[in-house]
Amino acid sequence: MHSAELAERYPTAIVDRNVLFVDDGDLVTSAGTAAGIDASLHLVRRELGSTVTNKIARRMVVPPQRDGGQRQYIEQPIPTRCSEGFAPQLDWILSNLDKPHTVASMARRANMSARTFARRFVDEAGTTPMQWVTDQRVLYARRMLEETDLDVDRIAERAGFGTATLLRHHFRRIVGVTPSDYRRRFARSA
Template identity: 55%
Template sequence: MLRRVAVLAVPTMSPFEFGVLCEVFGVDRTDDGVPPIDFRVVTADPGPIPFQHGLSITVERGLEDAADADLVAVPALDDLRHADERVLDVLRAAHDRGAWVLSVCSGAFVLAASGLLDGRPSTTHWRHAARLQAFRPATRVDPDVLFVEDEKIVTSAGTASAIDASLHIVRRELGAAAANVIARRMVVPPQRDGGQAQYIALPVPEREADSLAALLDWAQAHLDEDLSVEVLARRALMSPRTFARRFREETGTTPAAWVVRQRLRRAQHLLETADLPVDEVARTVGFGTGGVLRHHFTTVLGTSPQAYRRRFSLAGA
């Protein structure tokens, strides 16, 4: 049962992610049937703690007040190399006694420094994923999910995914009804599908040379046509093998993967702005059928075209 929650206040932490933890776990919702939670904010050196943006808060409780917490959480922070051994020891001790450990966004770097992510999957904001992987090669960073749980160690992706990860723990410990109450009070979905890939722009890859620039522009204007390697190579006046090698050199990916990404990008735009049936969207962008479009949406974006439209449709709004 989730009875006691301790949030580790660390220098340079983000007000938003800290606020999410306070909102989910620190607001009394017993009048709505949510069990009471003893919520604590603790720090290594009680007193003023600098936030981002020139703000600060005063924290009166020390790390000893996290010793019996059922959940210890780390907000996002600017200092990605934060490695106060006192804080790391609190996290290790929490995991050793079977408590939940949660990091929000870049807070994953603190968990990584503690060694708790070694041999485990993890995530963080997609902009920091490669850096986290380099910082702690022993973890397996997945940049395409909203959160990861492994043996009660939870790492969440960027910013708003702190809500998803926090509600996941509430759901696991207090039940779906409690999670739904909190979500309704926060005016957010109780559980989102998909992953970070839904929120990452899919731009045209930067080109170090211009030899294929005209071809790429042409392909983007003809996504509904046959864009196989053979067709593209013939248009570029190259053999398929030479074309594939040159394409990877200039775009960093294969022709097939690039075409899928561009078609997905166009499909996302149509689902956001037009009221076309999914099958028509699929034909327009070159996927042919709605089934093929759904396959690529699920594989790359972790959601369905219909779910994506419900969440992002400007026409519906």
């Protein structure tokens, strides 16, 4: 709300009006009170990783990361609207991201027709089954970029993309930066 005034008062400061918070290494600033929570969770992620951050966010009943123009920080946990009966299907997919998945194969595992599965998945998860799988693969790749030294080819294989080219395509589309740029910024060793 006050970004124009801030930029005017402090002309030497770089003011980014399109983000919830800015991480400049030793200095982290947020856009407001709720964005302070986002910045805090970002610091936890930076220092302790995504797993700890997700646990804290669930306990706080907030998303691990909100989209505020900072697509590289978006976290996509298991949808909270999923029914108890449907959750095992999502858990199985998450445990087997490296395997090929189609709507038909997921529907067979759920003992549903492909059409019913797809409709019910959208109702419960808020997105199509294949987009959800792709999002989860990118999220897994993001964690590996943060927490391992594996090369992009190996990460692509483990995340279920098969090739680094396909991983780069989806990663850039969803996260907004290349995997190597993301790793430079968010790897633990950084």
